Amino acid sequence: xxxxxxxxxxxxxxxxxxxxxxxxxxxxxxxxxxxxxxxxxxxxxxxxxxxxxxxxxxxxxxxxxxxxxxxxxxxxxxxxxxxxxxxxxxxxxxxxxxxxxxxxxxxxxxxxxxxxxxxxxxxxxxxxxxxxxxxxxxxxxxxxxxxxxxxxxxxxxxxxxxxxxxxxxxxxxxxxxxxxxxxxxxxxxxxxxxxxxxxxxxxxxxxxxxxxxxxxxxxxxxxxxxxxxxxxxxxxxxxxxxxxxxxxxxxxxxxxxxxxxxxxxxxxxxxxxxxxxxxxxxxxxxxxxxxxxxxxxxxxxxxxxxxxxxxxxxxxxxxxxxxxxxxxxxxxxxxxxxxxxxxxxxxxxxxxxxxxxxxxxxxxxxxxxxxxxxxxxxxxxxxxxxxxxxxxxxxxxxxxxxxxxxxxxxxxxxxxxxxxxxxxxxxxxxxxxxxxxxxxxxxxxxxxxxxxxxxxxxxxxxxxxxxxxxxxxxxxxxxxxxxxxxxxxxxxxxxxxxxxxxxxxxxxxxxxxxxxxxxxxxxxxxxxxx
Amino acid sequence: xxxxxxxxxxxxxxxxxxxxxxxxxxxxxxxxxxxxxxxxxxxxxxxxxxxxxxxxxxxxxxxxxxxxxxxxxxxxxxxxxxxxxxxxxxxxxxxxxxxxxxxxxxxxxxxxxxxxxxxxxxxxxxxxxxxxxxxxxxxxxxxxxxxxxxxxxxxxxxxxxxxxxxxxxxxxxxxxxxxxxxxxxxxxxxxxxxxxxxxxxxxxxxxxxxxxxxxxxxxxxxxxxxxxxxxxxxxxxxxxxxxxxxxxxxxxxxxxxxxxxxxxxxxxxxxxxxxxxxxxxxxxxxxxxxxxxxxxxxxxxxxxxxxxxxxxxxx
Numbered sequence: 081x082x083x084x085x086x087x088x089x090x091x092x093x094x095x096x097x098x099x100x101x102x103x104x105x106x107x108x109x110x111x112x113x114x115x116x117x118x119x120x121x122x123x124x125x126x127x128x129x130x131x132x133x134x135x136x137x138x139x140x141x142x143x144x145x146x147x148x149x150x151x152x153x154x155x156x157x158x159x160x161x162x163x164x165x166x167x168x169x170x171x172x173x174x175x176x177x178x179x180x181x182x183x184x185x186x187x188x189x190x191x192x193x194x195x196x197x198x199x200x201x202x203x204x205x206x207x208x209x210x211x212x213x214x215x216x217x218x219x220x221x222x223x224x225x226x227x228x229x230x231x232x233x234x235x236x237x238x239x240x241x242x243x244x245x246x247x248x249x250x251x252x253x254x255x256x257x258x259x260x261x262x263x264x265x266x267x268x269x270x271x272x273x274x275x276x277x278x279x280x281x282x283x284x285x286x287x288x289x290x291x292x293x294x295x296x297x298x299x300x301x302x303x304x305x306x307x308x309x310x311x312x313x314x315x316x317x318x319x320x321x322x323x324x325x326x327x328x329x330x331x332x333x334x335x336x337x338x339x340x341x342x343x344x345x346x347x348x349x350x351x352x353x354x355x356x357x358x359x360x361x362x363x364x365x366x367x368x369x370x371x372x373x374x375x376x377x378x379x380x381x382x383x384x385x386x387x388x389x390x391x392x393x394x395x396x397x398x399x400x401x402x403x404x405x406x407x408x409x410x411x412x413x414x415x416x417x418x419x420x421x422x423x424x425x426x427x428x429x430x431x432x433x434x435x436x437x438x439x440x441x442x443x444x445x446x447x448x449x450x451x452x453x454x455x456x457x458x459x460x461x462x463x464x465x466x467x468x469x470x471x472x473x474x475x476x477x478x479x480x481x482x483x484x485x486x487x488x489x490x491x492x493x494x495x496x497x498x499x500x501x502x503x504x505x506x507x508x509x510x511x512x513x514x515x516x517x518x519x520x521x522x523x524x525x526x527x528x529x530x531x532x533x534x535x536x537x538x539x540x541x542x543x544x545x546x547x548x549x550x551x552x553x554x555x556x557x558x559x560x561x562x563x564x565x566x567x568x569x570x571x572x573x574x575x576x577x578x579x580x581x582x583x584x585x586x587x588x589x590x591x592x593x594x595x596x597x598x599x600x601x602x603x604x605x606x607x608x609x610x
Numbered sequence: 611x612x613x614x615x616x617x618x619x620x621x622x623x624x625x626x627x628x629x630x631x632x633x634x635x636x637x638x639x640x641x642x643x644x645x646x647x648x649x650x651x652x653x654x655x656x657x658x659x660x661x662x663x664x665x666x667x668x669x670x671x672x673x674x675x676x677x678x679x680x681x682x683x684x685x686x687x688x689x690x691x692x693x694x695x696x697x698x699x700x701x702x703x704x705x706x707x708x709x710x711x712x713x714x715x716x717x718x719x720x721x722x723x724x725x726x727x728x729x730x731x732x733x734x735x736x737x738x739x740x741x742x743x744x745x746x747x748x749x750x751x752x753x754x755x756x757x758x759x760x761x762x763x764x765x766x767x768x769x770x771x772x773x774x775x776x777x778x779x780x781x782x783x784x785x786x787x788x789x790x791x792x793x794x795x796x797x798x799x800x801x802x803x804x805x806x807x808x809x810x811x812x813x814x815x816x817x818x819x820x821x822x823x824x825x826x827x828x829x830x831x832x833x834x835x836x837x838x839x840x841x842x843x844x845x846x847x848x849x850x851x852x853x854x855x856x857x858x859x860x861x862x863x864x865x866x867x868x869x870x871x872x873x874x875x876x877x878x879x880x881x882x883x884x885x886x887x888x889x890x891x892x893x894x895x896x897x898x899x900x901x902x903x904x905x906x907x908x909x910x911x912x913x914x915x916x917x918x919x920x921x922x923x924x925x
Contacts, residue, residue: 335912342915346850352925355850363906363919370910374723411858411914418863425865436617437660439683439717442805444865446616448833449809453614456816466613 083282084275087250088133090140095133097242101233105134108231109141112210120204120211122185122227124218125235128273131214134235135181138212145179178209186215186222197222204229237272240264246274247281251291258291265296283322308332309406312340315393316348317400328389334381335369338362338388339409345392348404354396361391424476431467447477454478457486615812616805619780621658624665628776628804629768630658636763637662641669644709648733648742650718650757652749653765656803659745662765663714666743674707683716693728701736711740718744719751726753733759748908767802776804777811781821788821795826838874842882845924853921861914868913872904875920899923 089095092106111118123131139145185200204211204226215223218234244267251258263281270277285291307330314327330337345358365388372380415422429443436443454460454477461482464474471481612618621627624634624641640646651659667679680700682692697713705711718726733742733756744760746752774797781788792814800806813833814825837860845853860866866874879900883893903920907913 338915342918346854352848352850356922356925359919359922363903363911363916366915366919367906367909367911370906370912374910376723410855411862414858414862421863422865425863429865433683435613437620437664437681437683437716439720440865441867442655444867445870446614446805446809447864449813449829450614452813452829452832453816459812459816462612463614466617 082279083250083254084278087246087253087278089130089137092137095130095137096246097238098130098235101235104231104233105138109138109210113141117208118210119231120207120213120229122223122230122232123212123214123235124216124223124232126216126237126272128270128275128277129235129238130274131235132183135183135212135214138210139179139181142179142210145181147181147183180207180209180211182211182213184215185213185226186217197225201225201229238274239272240267240270243267243270243272243274243277247277250278250281251285254285254289256285256289256291258285259293262291262293262296265293266291269296308337308340311337312344312406315341315389316344316396316404319393319396319399321390324389324393328385334385334388335366336409338365338369338384339412340406341388341392343409343411344404344406347407348400349396350400351397358392358395361387361395364391424473428467428469428473428476431469431473435467450477457482458490461487461490614809615780615784616808619776619783619808621661621665622668624662624669627658627662627665629772630662630765633662633763633765637666638669640666643670645738646670646710646712646741648760649744650749650752650760650762651743651745651765652747652762654747654767654803656800656805656807657765657768658804659765660714660716663716663743663745667712667714671708671710671712678705678708678711679714680711681714681716690722690725690728693725693732697729697732701732701740703739705739710738712743713740714743714745716745717747718756719746719748723753726756730755730759768804769802770797773797773800773802773804773807777807780808780811781815784815786815786821787819789823791823792821792826795823799826799830834874834877838871838878841921842875842878842924845921848925850922850925853924854918857917857921858914861917868907868917869904871913871917872900872907872920875917876900896924 092102095102105121108118108121123134125131139147182200200213213226213230217223218227218232244264247263247267248258248260250256251263266280267277270280281291284295288295311327311330314324318324328337342359342362345362346355349355349358365384368380368384368387372378372384425444425447426440428447429440432438432443432446433440438446450463453463454474460474460478463469464482474482624638627634637649651663653659664681668675671678680697682696700711700713703711715721715729718729721729730753742760744752744756749757749762774793777793777796778788781793793811796807796810796814800810810826810829810833811821813829814821817825817828837856841853841856841860844850844856857871861868861871876897879888879893879896882888883890899920903916906916
């Protein structure tokens with residue numbers, strides 16, 4: 081039997097400490113008993129200070145009670161169903177009030193407890209019965225509306241001398257030979273949490289019937305939560321199932337804890353067989369984290385935690401008697417260290433993604449080939465200008481810069497080619513234009529267009545839609561011709577002087593992507609209408 | 611401007627697509643149609659899934675294909691938000707100058723399950739205006755409702771003859787000499803992956819005047835990170851910390867994927883065994899671990915952690 085239950089105070093006079101609060105609560109109970117309904121009682125305070133004890137003592141006074149705690153679902157419907165009913169009706173056969181206990185009301189949360197707070201508010205307002213609620217965090221948002229309607233009693237942490245007295249009493253009852261100094265330490269370390277102090281005492285001395293300072297060394301100080309370093313070192317240093325389990329309860333992402341443990345396995349364990357076995361457990365843990373993600377079943381976490389905790393711990397034959405510092409996962413610091421190089425890599429990959437219809441992963445896989453291809457000046461030049469790589473990005477694939485002379489030569493050649501091609505295109509366009517005589521059409525069209533726009537007010541919405549659609553169709557065809565004529569003009573004027581590289585680039589775009597140019601113009605016309 | 615040969619010689623029309631004749635034949639039917647069912651292209655890397663999708667879009671959508679075509683690959687953010695916003699907005703617009711719009715999602719198996727579920731809604735909402743082409747490596751990673759909304763085309767690795775012909779064609783276009791042994795070595799090594807074949811071809815071409823067997827072997831050994839070899843050696847000799855460092859460096863710095871790492875470790879170990887530098891019994895044991903690691907990575911575990919565990923097995 082748990083000592084926390086065995087030695088739980090049964091009446092007000094058994095409760096030690098908190099005299100002021102005790103008086104208030106006793107008064108509240110007596111008022112109810114005399115038939116004066118009181119506000120709901122809200123007990124607030126950290127864990128292990130006797131909130132539940134108070135509630136049970138009060139329940140004892142009333143006789144009949146209903147209790148709901150965090151393990152029960154507490155949605156609006158459910159709360160109204162189970163408590164809502166009983167709060168507004170009274171038992172037919174007795175006048176006695178029925179006590180309602182709601183534990184951990186600040187934990188009413190999430191989807192499953194939907195509307196829980198709303199239901200609580202309603203119940204508090206309509207109640208004909210005494211209600212006690214307990215919560216840890218006075219400032220919790222969920223209490224904001226509730227606490228104004230309650231009589232709030234704050235219970236502070238229990239002072240360590242008080243805990244010490246209680247521990248001594250239990251030791252006496254259990255016939256445990258305890259070192260007074262050890263008890264004092266235990267009381268101090270429990271950080272005002274009576275429940276944890278009693279639990280620790282039971283864990284350490286129930287079998288041996290003794291308690292001394294050495295026993296305490298196996299217990300880490302009870303902080304609010306164990307740290308990730310603490311958990312890691314516990315897994316690597318201990319083989320004790322309860323210690324490992326307790327210390328692995330931390331406020332961190334469990335996969336981060338896994339990284340910590342994995343990082344430190346070869347730093348602590350020396351025997352290769354142990355490393356092998358420990359890492360196999362890490363691998364299994366990781367597998368279940370993966371399955372958690374893909375199935376959204378967080379129940380798998382429990383297995384993952386066991387593999388990476390107990391599994392790793394039991395992989396060693398014996399605990400090592402050495403001090404090894406717990407190191408943070410190096411792959412994370414490596415990522416930081418290589419950030420510059422990785423950014424460079426990713427920038428190149430992104431340019432490949434954009435121009436080559438590949439994903440980053442595939443882009444990376446092509447890097448080794450680029451390293452070979454880039455040794456050749458011509459290929460390096462062609463690929464880097466295709467992807468528009470910067471100098472430092474080119475350096476990723478080849479040590480030397482592409483020789484300036486070579487670039488100049490290639491660019492001259494390209495300008496030359498471009499000029500020739502431009503001349504050809506210009507020739508073709510001229511032919512086309514002469515055939516279509518498109519200038520006239522364009523002029524006429526714009527006059528008509530403005531007339532239509534003037535009279536547009538008198539149309540209904542549907543009409544406008546129709547007209548717009550028609551206009552669109554016309555502009556499509558017109559703009560094609562127009563864009564061609566623009567290109568034609570541009571190319572004609574620049575044919576002679578295109579030694580300038582920038583111009584030739586633009587022109588090249590004009591030429592080669594005349595298709596996409598057409599499309600662009602269609603798009604612009606669309607937007608202007610919208 | 612001319613990019614790397616893989617891009618320069620990417621087939622532009624359905625007729626040019628190499629080695630997937632039976633699929634192309636069926637896809638051609640959608641040309642001149644007013645609608646197209648949702649399609650899923652599944653198959654290994656480098657067999658023409660993206661190329662076929664692009665070529666199909668061009669032939670079905672016609673002149674204004676770029677305006678009516680949305681390509682999102684695995685590197686673009688493709689969470690639920692993308693599906694809900696970008697894809698939805700694209701689907702909502704009326705097609706311009708084409709019978710309908712096409713959304714091409716590359717490597718759908720890398721999308722989260724939630725995003726896939728969001729996608730499933732969009733796929734049935736806009737059937738009148740839009741069609742989806744999805745590509746993936748493993749159809750098993752795609753949720754059933756999406757699979758059932760698609761006509762699934764399985765792309766097989768490209769046949770050796772087809773790759774050979776294509777490589778020879780490229781060499782002729784580029785005025786590069788080649789030997790039959792050179793080409794056949796590439797084809798043997800790449801196992802039906804056209805992208806890899808063309809990359810090796812171009813790399814070998816830049817090495818010398820001619821694509822020869824030696825040049826190809828040189829490229830193949832150079833393009834493999836030396837680190838893998840060192841890493842395996844370190845692990846086998848019991849220096850786990852060094853092996854683990856090398857692993858992390860390769861993965862973090864080069865961005866090598868877990869799947870690639872597994873394959874390269876496998877190849878390295880196999881080479882040791884065939885050259886007699888590793889005992890066959892040790893070898894077969896290691897292969898079992900490698901296989902299991904491969905499986906676990908594909909099942910969604912963290913590749914780096916799994917590979918670290920694999921290296922521990924080498925101790």
